[in-house]
Structure formats: C-alpha cells, structure tokens
Amino acid sequence: MFERLVAYLDSIRARDPAARSRWEILLYPGVLALGMHRAAHWLFEAKLYFLARIVNHLSRWMTGIDIHPGAKIGRNFFIDHGFTVIGETAEIGDNVTIYQCVTLGGTNPTNGQGGKRHPTLRDNVIVGSGAQVIGPITVGERARIGANAVVTDDVPEGATMIGLKARSTLVPAETWLREFIPYGTPCDEPCEPAPTERVQALEKEIRALRAEMDALRKETGEPGDGQRKSGAKN
Structure with missing residues (x-):
C-alpha cells in the first residue's frame, strides 16, 4: 500500500x-x-x-x-x-x-x-x-x-x-x-494552421484584384485612387 x-x-x-x-x-x-x-x-x-x-x-x-x-x-x-x-x-x-x-x-x-x-x-x-x-x-x-x-x-x-x-x-x-x-492543449505552435493560411490566400487575392483594377484604369484612362484624391484637393 x-x-x-x-x-x-x-x-x-x-x-x-x-x-x-x-x-x-x-x-x-x-x-x-x-x-x-x-x-x-x-x-x-x-x-x-x-x-x-x-x-x-x-x-x-x-x-x-x-x-x-x-x-x-x-x-x-x-x-x-x-x-x-x-x-x-x-x-x-x-x-x-x-x-x-x-x-x-x-x-x-x-x-x-x-x-x-x-x-x-x-x-x-x-x-x-x-x-x-x-x-x-x-x-x-x-x-x-x-x-x-x-x-x-x-x-x-x-x-x-x-x-x-x-x-x-x-x-x-x-x-x-x-x-x-x-x-x-499544445501551446508551442498553433492548433489550427488552416485559418492563417486562409488569411494569407485572401490577402494574395486582394493584391491580384487591385493589380487588375489598376490595369483596367490605365486602359480606359480612368484616374486611380491617388489621382482622384489629388484632384479633389485641387
């Protein structure tokens, strides 16, 4: 005992x-x-x-x-x-x-x-x-x-x-x-890496969409966001 x-x-x-x-x-x-x-x-x-x-x-x-x-x-x-x-x-x-x-x-x-x-x-x-x-x-x-x-x-x-x-x-x-x-619960690394990967993928998609929008603006001659702000100030 x-x-x-x-x-x-x-x-x-x-x-x-x-x-x-x-x-x-x-x-x-x-x-x-x-x-x-x-x-x-x-x-x-x-x-x-x-x-x-x-x-x-x-x-x-x-x-x-x-x-x-x-x-x-x-x-x-x-x-x-x-x-x-x-x-x-x-x-x-x-x-x-x-x-x-x-x-x-x-x-x-x-x-x-x-x-x-x-x-x-x-x-x-x-x-x-x-x-x-x-x-x-x-x-x-x-x-x-x-x-x-x-x-x-x-x-x-x-x-x-x-x-x-x-x-x-x-x-x-x-x-x-x-x-x-x-x-x-393991604490030395994230339990769920998937959400982090998803956020990174979404950020990549946003950057790609912005690049496409800038390219379309150049083709149509439409001013970009920076030019609009500058024009508004003038």
Missing part, C-alpha cells in the same frame, strides 16, 4: 512542476479529495449511501471538489487545483489529469431512469481548465480537452477538442506521442 501511495505521488510530481516534494503533494486538495472519495466509494458499493454522502460532503467542504461516491476512478488520477464536479455514473481511467473548474456532468433522462448519464474518460486523458464534458459519452485514450471546451459527443482516441461546441483539431503524431501535455 505504501509503495502504491509513493507511485501515485510520483505520478503527480511528474505532471506538476510546482511540486517540490511528496510531502507537499499530500496537502494538495485533489489528493485529499481522491483519498476521501475512495472511502466514500467503498461505502457506496456497500450500499451505505448515507454514510457515503457524509464523507462526500465533508470532502467537498474541505477541498472544494465534489466527487459523487458512485463515480469509478482508476489509478493515478490527478485534479490540479480543484473546484471540480464529477457525477455519479462517471468513469475515469488510469493516469487521467483534470485541471480546475471542470465538470463531468450528466444528462437529465426524460424517462425518469438514471442509468449511465455521465462521461467515461479513458486512460491518459487530459481535461483543461473550465471544460464541460456532458452526457454518457466516451473520451478516447490520450485525448485532450482544451480549456473552456464544451464536449457533448464522443471524442476519438488521441483527438484534441477545442471550442464551444467543441470540435476536433488535428495534432501531429509527435505531439500525440508525448507523455504529458499541460492543460491538454
């Missing part, structure tokens, strides 16, 4: 450059919330729902993180900073990282039956700050959810989701293969 705890703390230290020691990590609200959730989930599985809720409410009061006792969470789960909500039927794989103010929320079934209504996060998923992942969807392994994205559809393995409503942006293979990307 001690070895598992050390391995867990080391996994957080590998993802958080601010951590100076394992002792410091033990004070992280996300670590405390996960530890208390393990106890609450054990009580929930034993159908001691009221006791599980007491532990849940105490954890939320102490950490600002609300994890429903029914949520299933794998190994090395890290909530950085906190203020996160995780619903009852959420399922989280191994080595998942969630930043602050994230919601793994559920839908409201019209048939009145609970069922699976919260998302499933596969192994090595990263969810950026303020993201909202809603409904019984699956976020594929090694996928990244960008900050403030709103995700309501399944996310393919290795995809990076950005925007409102979130859309996928292609990520180079060398980026996808990195062990860890802070905040879930």
Whole structure:
C-alpha cells in the first residue's frame, strides 16, 4: 500500500512542476479529495449511501471538489487545483489529469431512469481548465480537452477538442506521442494552421484584384485612387 501511495505521488510530481516534494503533494486538495472519495466509494458499493454522502460532503467542504461516491476512478488520477464536479455514473481511467473548474456532468433522462448519464474518460486523458464534458459519452485514450471546451459527443482516441461546441483539431503524431501535455492543449505552435493560411490566400487575392483594377484604369484612362484624391484637393 505504501509503495502504491509513493507511485501515485510520483505520478503527480511528474505532471506538476510546482511540486517540490511528496510531502507537499499530500496537502494538495485533489489528493485529499481522491483519498476521501475512495472511502466514500467503498461505502457506496456497500450500499451505505448515507454514510457515503457524509464523507462526500465533508470532502467537498474541505477541498472544494465534489466527487459523487458512485463515480469509478482508476489509478493515478490527478485534479490540479480543484473546484471540480464529477457525477455519479462517471468513469475515469488510469493516469487521467483534470485541471480546475471542470465538470463531468450528466444528462437529465426524460424517462425518469438514471442509468449511465455521465462521461467515461479513458486512460491518459487530459481535461483543461473550465471544460464541460456532458452526457454518457466516451473520451478516447490520450485525448485532450482544451480549456473552456464544451464536449457533448464522443471524442476519438488521441483527438484534441477545442471550442464551444467543441470540435476536433488535428495534432501531429509527435505531439500525440508525448507523455504529458499541460492543460491538454499544445501551446508551442498553433492548433489550427488552416485559418492563417486562409488569411494569407485572401490577402494574395486582394493584391491580384487591385493589380487588375489598376490595369483596367490605365486602359480606359480612368484616374486611380491617388489621382482622384489629388484632384479633389485641387
């Protein structure tokens, strides 16, 4: 058990450059919330729902993180900073990282039956700050959810989701293969080069149109913009 705890703390230290020691990590609200959730989930599985809720409410009061006792969470789960909500039927794989103010929320079934209504996060998923992942969807392994994205559809393995409503942006293979990307979004180069290329193409078209207009003016003898301004002043 001690070895598992050390391995867990080391996994957080590998993802958080601010951590100076394992002792410091033990004070992280996300670590405390996960530890208390393990106890609450054990009580929930034993159908001691009221006791599980007491532990849940105490954890939320102490950490600002609300994890429903029914949520299933794998190994090395890290909530950085906190203020996160995780619903009852959420399922989280191994080595998942969630930043602050994230919601793994559920839908409201019209048939009145609970069922699976919260998302499933596969192994090595990263969810950026303020993201909202809603409904019984699956976020594929090694996928990244960008900050403030709103995700309501399944996310393919290795995809990076950005925007409102979130859309996928292609990520180079060398980026996808990195062990860890802070905040879930590559920041050293644009996620979407296409808009930049489009702007450059439009600027090129504008220059070509201006050249054609100048050529037509010369053929017809019509004064150009510069000559018009000069004539207006005279």
